[in-house]
Amino acid sequence: MAFPKTAKAVAATIAAAGIAVATAAYGATAAGAAPRGADTLIDTDLGALQGATDGAVRSWLGVPYAAPPEGDLRWESPQPAAAWEGVREATAFGPACSQGQGNIPGVPSEDEDCLYLNVYAPDSRRGDRPVMVWFHGGGNSFGAGSQYDPSQLVEEGTVVVTVNYRQGLFGSMAHPALDEGGAVTSGNWGLEDQQAAMRWVRENAEAFGGDAGNVTIFGESGGGYDVCAHLASPTSAGLFDKAIVQSALCGDYWAPSREEGQDRDIAVAETLCPDDEALDAVEACLRALEPAALNAVVVGLNEVQPVVGGPVMPVATADAIAAGDIADVPVLIGINREEEQLTTGGQEILSGERITEADYFQTLDAQFGADADAIAAEYPVGDFTNPAKALAAVLTDAHWAAPLSRTAAALAEHTDTFVYELAATDTPWFSSFDSPEWATDSYHMVDVAYLFEPDFFEARTAAQEAVADDMAEAWTTFARTGDPDGRGRWTEGECAARAFTNGGVRRTDLAEVHHLELWEDLGR
Numbered sequence: 001m002a003f004p005k006t007a008k009a010v011a012a013t014i015a016a017a018g019i020a021v022a023t024a025a026y027g028a029t030a031a032g033a034a035p036r037g038a039d040t041l042i043d044t045d046l047g048a049l050q051g052a053t054d055g056a057v058r059s060w061l062g063v064p065y066a067a068p069p070e071g072d073l074r075w076e077s078p079q080p081a082a083a084w085e086g087v088r089e090a091t092a093f094g095p096a097c098s099q100g101q102g103n104i105p106g107v108p109s110e111d112e113d114c115l116y117l118n119v120y121a122p123d124s125r126r127g128d129r130p131v132m133v134w135f136h137g138g139g140n141s142f143g144a145g146s147q148y149d150p151s152q153l154v155e156e157g158t159v160v161v162t163v164n165y166r167q168g169l170f171g172s173m174a175h176p177a178l179d180e181g182g183a184v185t186s187g188n189w190g191l192e193d194q195q196a197a198m199r200w201v202r203e204n205a206e207a208f209g210g211d212a213g214n215v216t217i218f219g220e221s222g223g224g225y226d227v228c229a230h231l232a233s234p235t236s237a238g239l240f241d242k243a244i245v246q247s248a249l250c251g252d253y254w255a256p257s258r259e260e261g262q263d264r265d266i267a268v269a270e271t272l273c274p275d276d277e278a279l280d281a282v283e284a285c286l287r288a289l290e291p292a293a294l295n296a297v298v299v300g301l302n303e304v305q306p307v308v309g310g311p312v313m314p315v316a317t318a319d320a321i322a323a324g325d326i327a328d329v330p331v332l333i334g335i336n337r338e339e340e341q342l343t344t345g346g347q348e349i350l351s352g353e354r355i356t357e358a359d360y361f362q363t364l365d366a367q368f369g370a371d372a373d374a375i376a377a378e379y380p381v382g383d384f385t386n387p388a389k390a391l392a393a394v395l396t397d398a399h400w401a402a403p404l405s406r407t408a409a410a411l412a413e414h415t416d417t418f419v420y421e422l423a424a425t426d427t428p429w430f431s432s433f434d435s436p437e438w439a440t441d442s443y444h445m446v447d448v449a450y451l452f453e454p455d456f457f458e459a460r461t462a463a464q465e466a467v468a469d470d471m472a473e474a475w476t477t478f479a480r481t482g483d484p485d486g487r488g489r490w491t492e493g494e495c496a497a498r499a500f501t502n503g504g505v506r507r508t509d510l511a512e513v514h515h516l517e518l519w520e521d522l523g524r
Helices: 007-016 167-171 189-208 222-232 260-272 279-288 291-301 318-324 340-349 357-378 387-412 446-451 462-481 516-521
Strands: 039-042 049-052 057-064 087-089 118-123 129-135 160-163 210-220 243-247 329-336 417-422 496-502 506-507
Touching: 007 446, 039 189, 087 340, 118 189, 118 279, 129 189, 129 222, 129 462, 160 189, 167 189, 167 260, 167 291, 189 210, 189 222, 189 462, 210 222, 210 462, 222 243, 243 462, 260 279, 260 291, 329 387, 329 462, 357 387, 357 516, 387 417, 387 516, 417 446, 417 506, 446 462, 462 496
Parallel strands: 049 087, 129 160, 129 210, 210 243, 243 329, 329 417, 417 496
Antiparallel strands: 039 049, 057 118, 118 160, 496 506
């Protein structure tokens, strides 16, 4: 049985196999948010907004933060949104940015008029609340801000903003035909959208009761890697005050180099515009393409990440961190303890076959070569419920835990760094397809089920609510104070990390749990 390298690859494969994923309805109002009143009528720098409240959370949906990036503005830096006269209704989500049906949480869309954000605030006149800005996951190719209801975080006393930003090739196309003035400028449109949203937040947070001087950016998976990029980006400097990185490893070389990105997108252009060779002709052809053509290419590529090079991400985040060229802001960073159970569980669902002990050893040989025997000795199959969990443990420790340890150590050289892992068991599974035949633990993406409870996950049980409460308290305490427990104890001790478990928040030794000594000895 062949295995994709990462959990994200399985998420894409599941979706590509035609298994439906529940998504938010775009253009719909937020669930339960109907009443209006003076507390939901506010003024922004562009005009007045009429929001809604459900009695606990006020919301303003589909708020434009930049001009529609369509027509001549496709593959251009985000431009200012137009002001409006009178009162703008802000009770319906804006469209998801153009994308095909691919990686969970994909939302098929051909809309390029999509640069909208959603603001959620406590149902109270009190101001100066910490602001949290969410960049959703989906490999920078799939998903939308409207899929994530942050009510739990808002009820802890924060203002939360969820953001749409350009996806796939619309957000990360790196082609010489799109560079301007002989300089390298293409490849980071989605990151620039996020910067425009952060500037909007700085300008308008106070109108919603937020503290414009206390802004935390946070994201998961692809969105987490974007937070890494902003930590290292000179053009993001001063736009945020704290950062939370979920299931993303800033110290790894996650974004393609300029050469790799250009090779990828030159090949795309040659496929979609085969009759054009001159750069101006290629540009004209690309700009004239229908969104569906570009979306289809992205589904085939799986994910299209931002590209290193240019003013937004001049160097790889790993190199920026090593050099200390990062924002001096507190960072909370972590992973899920069994990230790769999405790989092994998803593979069993897709294939209809159980992973065998023979599959386990075959995969170790294929991925780790001469180190396979040492790894097998460190992770005996008999120590696990089944070979699928054994393989997930190996892949998680190699691809997630060891890089997390390196990333956290590098960050801690330059800024206050707090490390966590989600270590819950009996976790929610996806709502639209069968679960593995064994109980899942803390696999890739399940952290968003605890923080947001999106529709593409099962509803949480009472036991899972306790874990969600612990995470929400830590996330919002960090946003408020720059310390996830608010008491200065998180980083004390030799094993300075915390695990969110079914039994509460516990100190954890990542080196012991994830066999980090072995991976260091192997140079991996």
